[in-house]
Structure formats: structure tokens, C-alpha cells
Amino acid sequence: MSYYPKELHKRIEVEIIATVIQHGQWTGELTLLSRKGKKIPIVENIFPIYEEAGRARYLVRLVTDITEQKDSERAMKQLPRKMIETQENERIRIASELHDSLAQNLLVINTEIQTVIKGGDISHLKRASSMTTQALEQINEIAHNLRPPYLDKSGFERAIKRMTETIAESSGISIFVEIYLGGYTLSKELDITIYRIIQEALNNIMKHSGAKKAYIDITNKDDNIEIHVSDDGRGFEPAIIKSGALTGRGHGLAGIKERVDIFDGSFFIDSDSGEGATLVLSFPLRQGAGRAEN
DSSP, rough: OTOOOHHHHHHHIIIIIHHHHHSSEEEEEEEOTTTTEEEEEEEEEEEEEOOOOOEEEEEEEEEEOOHHHHHHHHHHHHHHHHHHHHHHHHHHHHHHHHIIIIHHHHHHHHHHHHHTTTTOOOOHHHHHHHHHHHHHHHHHHHHHHOHHHHHTTOOOOHHHHHHHHHHHHHHHOOEEEHHHHHHTTEEEHHHHHHHHHHHHHHHHHIIIIIIIIEEEEEEEEETTEEEEEEESOOOHHHHHHHGGGGGGGTTTHHHHHHHHHHHEEEEEEOOOTTTTTEEEEEEEEGGTTEEEOO
């Protein structure tokens, strides 16, 4: 009994053993203790071995470690909260943009028009016209941030290349892009997710890596979309990667990992100090793609 937590001893003696004796077996979830005292979730099947006389001589315990299953269940429970949090942050960002820029411009436009209505100089209309143009540009920018129009007009591949070309021009980093989807068309949810991930990954490279070159490879491989984003920058110390600090709150990679988790994807960083870094992502195609019709 020493390998079970003390709080389970009474249940095992009174309930579980009694069930084994009465019904011939018991199966359920319990917890074991490791040598270091760590609790390990298990599924245990207990049944007796009988003597010829019909008495139970031994109890056989078949134990299955379900740590990974429990970890997955916890992660799945956290996803709705992360999705709600992401949506709420996006709403706050949009509300801020509407209030701080667009609403202020509309207020100025209204003031200028009212001035003309009250007999003011016609030059106020020119200022109102100029502010209207700015307001339209701001609306287009907000709409672009919600979903880049190129994704629907030009398709995923061209939208990615256009975005990387824009970043390359502004940052001075040479960005090389290879995309092979193998006849699959990504769902709107997955293509915008990958678009934002690559955008954020390149922003991280610009801000932190000191890289001169970046490489993006998006490939359909074994019914998964695999994404490699690498650079020739300063990289990360392996100890920092193992600690999980790079995906903690406040770091740009945290948002990327949350997006990956929503689609049941995988996330991996391969790096060494002074040798650049590679972000490796994988998304199951069943989560958001269909084969394009010929």
C-alpha cells in the first residue's frame, strides 16, 4: 500500500478490495507514488488468482500509466479559455484602434463640416476631405489586420509571399520562401492561423535575432502541413529552450504556441547560441484542409 497516496488507502481497503472479492475484478483510475513521491495517474485492473480450493491466493494488478492522456485532457480544457482570451484581446485591440484613430478623425471631419455649414471658409472642406481619406485608410488597415484580403483574392501562397516581401523590404532581411501543399486547399481558419504565425515569427526574427537571412518552408508531408521558419541570427541557449521560458507569457512565441495548440498541432524550437534558430510546426491536415478539385 505504500506506493499509493495515503488518502487512497481506505478506499482501496474498504471499496476496491471488496469489489474484487465480490465481483472477481475491479478496473478504474488511481494514483501511484514514484520513488521521489511524485503522483502518477494510472488505470489499474485488479483481479484474484484462486487456489484449487477456490480461495483467492493472490491479487494481480495490471497498471497503465495515463500521464500523457491526463496532460492532453488538461490542455484541451485550457483551449476554450485561450480562445476566449485571444478573441477578447483582439476585440480590445480593435476597439482601441477605432477610438484612438478612426473616431478622432471622424470627430474632426464633423467639426470641419459644421464650421462650413455655419458660414465658415470653404477651406475647411478640404481639410475634411483629407481627413476622410485618412479615415478610409485606417478602415482598410483595420480590415487587413482582421483578415488580409490577399488570402481570399490571391490565395494562400501568394499572400504569404507578398507578406514576406513587404517584411524583407522594411527590415533588410533576405527572406526565402518555399511552399508545397500537394493539391490541398487550407481552410480559412487554418490559412489565417499559419499566416499570422509566420508574420509573428518574422517579427521575432527582426526584433531579436540580428539575422541577415530567413527561410520559410511550408510542406505537405505525411498528411501534415509542416512549417519550418529558420534564420542565421544569434539563436538561443539550449537551457533557455528546455526551461520553457521562450513560450511563457510576454514572449512573442507564446502566441504562436497557443495558435498551434488550438489546431492540435506540434511546436518545436531547434537552436544553439550563435547558430541561428529554427521554429518547427506541424498541423494535421484533417484539422483544416481539403484536397482541391481539378
